[in-house]
Amino acid sequence: AEKIRPLIIGCEQKVPTLSGEMKPYINFDNAASTPSFKPVLEAINQFMPWYSSIHRGAGFKSQLSTLVYDKTREIVLQYCKAEPQFHTVVYGKNTTELVNKVSKRLMTADDEFVLTTRMEHHSNDLPWRYHQKALFVEVDEKGRLDLEDLRRKLKAYKGKIKLLAMTGASNVTGYINPIYQAAQMAHEYGAQILVDAAQLAPHRPLDMKAQDDPQHIDFLVFSGHKIYAPFGQGALIADIAFLEQGMPDQVGGGVIDIVDNDYAYWTSPPDKDEAGTPNVVGALALARALQVFQEIGLDVIVEHEKELTRYALQKMKEIPGITIYGSDDPQEVDDRLGVITFNLDGYYHAFVSAVLTYEHAIGVRNGCFCAHPYLKRLLKVTPEQNAAFEQRLKEGDHSDIPGAIRMSFGIYNTKQEIDRFIQALKDIKNNKIAGLYRQNKATGEF
Numbered sequence: 042a043e044k045i046r047p048l049i050i051g052c053e054q055k056v057p058t059l060s061g062e063m064k065p066y067i068n069f070d071n072a073a074s075t076p077s078f079k080p081v082l083e084a085i086n087q088f089m090p091w092y093s094s095i096h097r098g099a100g101f102k103s104q105l106s107t108l109v110y111d112k113t114r115e116i117v118l119q120y121c122k123a124e125p126q127f128h129t130v131v132y133g134k135n136t137t138e139l140v141n142k143v144s145k146r147l148m149t150a151d152d153e154f155v156l157t158t159r160m161e162h163h164s165n166d167l168p169w170r171y172h173q174k175a176l177f178v179e180v181d182e183k184g185r186l187d188l189e190d191l192r193r194k195l196k197a198y199k200g201k202i203k204l205l206a207m208t209g210a211s212n213v214t215g216y217i218n219p220i221y222q223a224a225q226m227a228h229e230y231g232a233q234i235l236v237d238a239a240q241l242a243p244h245r246p247l248d249m250k251a252q253d254d255p256q257h258i259d260f261l262v263f264s265g266h267k268i269y270a271p272f273g274q275g276a277l278i279a280d281i282a283f284l285e286q287g288m289p290d291q292v293g294g295g296v297i298d299i300v301d302n303d304y305a306y307w308t309s310p311p312d313k314d315e316a317g318t319p320n321v322v323g324a325l326a327l328a329r330a331l332q333v334f335q336e337i338g339l340d341v342i343v344e345h346e347k348e349l350t351r352y353a354l355q356k357m358k359e360i361p362g363i364t365i366y367g368s369d370d371p372q373e374v375d376d377r378l379g380v381i382t383f384n385l386d387g388y389y390h391a392f393v394s395a396v397l398t399y400e401h402a403i404g405v406r407n408g409c410f411c412a413h414p415y416l417k418r419l420l421k422v423t424p425e426q427n428a429a430f431e432q433r434l435k436e437g438d439h440s441d442i443p444g445a446i447r448m449s450f451g452i453y454n455t456k457q458e459i460d461r462f463i464q465a466l467k468d469i470k471n472n473k474i475a476g477l478y479r480q481n482k483a484t485g486e487f
């Protein structure tokens with residue numbers, strides 16, 4: 042961490058707390074967004090005087106921008122071990138937009154389904170429910186994917202499941218899914234696989250595998266703002282042959298070869314799927330972030346984050362009355378990320394998160410983490426409790442929402458930060474809470 046922290050923007054900042062003291066800020070909300078790498082911002086700064094609209098202009102800057110943009114695709118493809126003869130990169134603003142793009146394009150027939158799972162972020166759940174007929178693979182009590190159920194469903198709907206859409210890793214329990222095993226199963230039963238790598242990409246290497254490998258990934262999606270690049274760019278790596286079919290989901294400039302009064306010919310991928318002027322700076326940032334991962338070494342990142350997770354779980358388990366969702370075993374850190382979701386008995390999640398912020402300068406997240414069905418399953422919310430809570434919400438009462446607290450590590454976090462976090466949790470448990478908090482019923486905020 043000492044070597045990596047200088048590479049990160051803003052990890053040494055102090056923020057005000059209720060006591061008036063300025064405290065060094067601890068960001069344990071990396072699963073939402075990470076801070077930027079300095080080399081990414083340096084690359085952006087270097088490029089700023091040179092950027093211009095791509096593809097259309099003949100000027101020097103336009104040609105340079107086009108070159109840079111095309112180069113970023115090469116970097117992304119190479120990083121994901123994709124095959125340029127089969128694959129291309131379609132950029133969009135984030136994972137959500139790109140999953141929606143695939144979903145709109147897929148167009149299953151009346152008797153076809155998309156199989157997804159009960160552990161998805163809403164971004165890899167709702168697009169399938171909205172545009173396709175969706176089936177769901179169940180999870181076990183702890184929230185781990187039920188591989189038997191996956192096989193059962195693929196078998197039962199053989200030939201009728203067009204796509205298996207699953208997360209590479211959960212943003213709630215941190216569980217890493219066996220995507221290659223799942224890919225093999227999906228292909229065996231005639232389905233393709235899409236991996237939502239929004240959480241996987243910042244923590245593990247990405248590998249599409251060769252197309253003739255039964256374990257290959259057909260679609261891979263991730264976001265720049267979770268891999269230490271600023272907001273505004275996501276990448277979809279997909280089959281050129283798939284993208285060649287059908288109509289682009291958005292039409293306008295850049296997506297056509299010919300337009301006349303009463304017809305238009307779509308251009309080839311990836312341009313066909315990037316209507317309007319693209320975010321060249323965002324693409325540069327995303328690609329540079331991937332290079333920085335390679336410069337640091339993924340193995341270094343993996344080991345450091347495992348160490349943090351092991352350490353945090355050991356310490357958290359010592360706190361009486363803590364419930365950790367998913368695995369709480371410090372020895373089981375190989376197939377999980379440094380994402381730890383928990384509750385403290387007797388303390389409302391939003392309260393804990395407010396005390397952590399305003400008294401301890403520790404940023405976590407609370408609520409349902411855009412994975413309502415999954416979290417409610419982990420919390421064992423009964424149908425009656427669920428109905429009562431939905432009724433309260435409809436009446437505008439946001440004060441007692443099912444939820445939990447999530448801490449999530451980045452590569453720059455340290456054991457000292459975890460120690461401060463553990464002390465803060467102990468203080469809360471011992472009612473060493475200085476501020477007076479009242480919840481605003483309308484907004485649910487403290």
Ligand code: PMP
Pocket residue numbers: 072073135136137138162164165208210211212237239240264275411
């Ligand atoms: N999938 C997962 C697993 C995520 O954690 C997130 C972000 N929280 C998303 C998808 C959506 O990413 P974005 O907000 O960048 O579209």
